[in-house]
Amino acid sequence: MKNLIITFMITRALLAPISSSAQQEEQIDTIKILGRTGIIIIDRTNMSSETLDSMKKNDPQKINEVEIHKYKNEEPKYLVTNWFNLKAGWTNWLNASGNLDADGNFPMLELNPGNSYNLQVNIVEQSLKLFKDRFRLTYGLGSDNYYYNLKNDISISNDQNGLLITDDSETKDFKKNWLYNSYITVPLMFNVNFALQKNKEKDIYFASGVNFMYAMSSVTKQKWKDGDTKYKSRGNKDLGLKQFNIGYEAQLGYKNLILYGKYIPGGIFKSSSRPDLRSLSFGVVIGDVFN
Numbered sequence: 519m520k521n522l523i524i525t526f527m528i529t530r531a532l533l534a535p536i537s538s539s540a541q542q543e544e545q546i547d548t549i550k551i552l553g554r555t556g557i558i559i560i561d562r563t564n565m566s567s568e569t570l571d572s573m574k575k576n577d578p579q580k581i582n583e584v585e586i587h588k589y590k591n592e593e594p595k596y597l598v599t600n601w602f603n604l605k606a607g608w609t610n611w612l613n614a615s616g617n618l619d620a621d622g623n624f625p626m627l628e629l630n631p632g633n634s635y636n637l638q639v640n641i642v643e644q645s646l647k648l649f650k651d652r653f654r655l656t657y658g659l660g661s662d663n664y665y666y667n668l669k670n671d672i673s674i675s676n677d678q679n680g681l682l683i684t685d686d687s688e689t690k691d692f693k694k695n696w697l698y699n700s701y702i703t704v705p706l707m708f709n710v711n712f713a714l715q716k717n718k719e720k721d722i723y724f725a726s727g728v729n730f731m732y733a734m735s736s737v738t739k740q741k742w743k744d745g746d747t748k749y750k751s752r753g754n755k756d757l758g759l760k761q762f763n764i765g766y767e768a769q770l771g772y773k774n775l776i777l778y779g780k781y782i783p784g785g786i787f788k789s790s791s792r793p794d795l796r797s798l799s800f801g802v803v804i805g806d807v808f809n
Contacts, residue, residue, distance in 0.1 A: 525808075554807035563662060598645040598654075600805060605778055607801015609664050611786075614794045621793040626670050626683050633667040638781070640705065654709040662703040664797065668695040674738055674793040676757050682790025694741040699759060699786070701731040707767065723771035729780070733759040760788040769803060776803040 533547055587669040590613040610631045614619050620627045640660035668674075674697060686692070707727030736759050740751040765782040 520692035547664050596647045600643045601639040605803050607797040609634050609636040612796040624793045626672050630667040630669050635665040638662045656707040660703050660706050662701040664699045666697040690742045692742045696736040696739040700734045704730040725769040729765040731763040733761050758787050758792045784809040
């Protein structure tokens with residue numbers, strides 16, 4: 519088929535002067551391959567049925583008419599692709615004792631949990647149907663972002679000895695003080711969807727699995743005011759995030775409402791000279807996850 523299309527294109531280029539002189543009053547877009555049996559491709563957009571009949575009668579050779587139809591390249595029935603699903607919610611830290619609090623060795627590193635957010639954008643997700651459209655294996659590619667709103671007036675830096683926390687409370691009153699961590703993530707989830715009653719639409723949705731995470735960046739953002747002067751600071755810093763990490767995720771939904779919870783048990787930072795903190799997030803899933 520590919521060779522045929524190429525042949526059509528070359529033939530059209532070679533025969534363009536001939537075909538242009540032989541056109542009728544109506545605009546006709548054709549490609550003609552010469553031989554014992556001619557093949558003609560006809561664009562009927564501006565052609566009447568009388569013109570087509572006239573062409574067939576006047577052509578001394580036998581003509582086979584070939585019509586080209588555009589069609590969508592459909593996916594196999596056992597695959598479903600979704601684009602740009604979104605997960606939005608809140609995030610917090612768990613210390614080594616399992617408490618929603620700062621690491622005991624870094625007591626100033628506290629969060630405002632109500633203003634700390636998790637935003638995951640799955641650029642593409644593809645589901646493999648395993649059994650009667652009830653069970654699916656879902657995988658994809660996305661970006662997982664954590665916006666940690668720091669409670670205290672501190673600055674975060676890094677050196678060869680680990681993470682440094684500087685108390686700026688006597689010199690600065692931060693209006694905004696953020697730590698932003700960004701990851702590329704590859705989710706791998708097992709999904710189940712079933713109905714509450716027989717022969718009814720699927721109502722209940724459950725999924726569980728893992729997110730394979732690769733740390734991209736760690737950024738601090740600060741805003742403060744000194745008198746009438748406003749200041750802003752933004753820094754790309756290597757704060758010692760674990761380069762590779764794994765997060766465990768579960769989802770539970772009823773009809774169009776789907777909630778998620780996500781936990782990174784291995785810790786956010788990569789060495790003992792940095793805070794021993796895990797990440798816990800929960801929120802809602804926005805988009806078609808089981809259409």
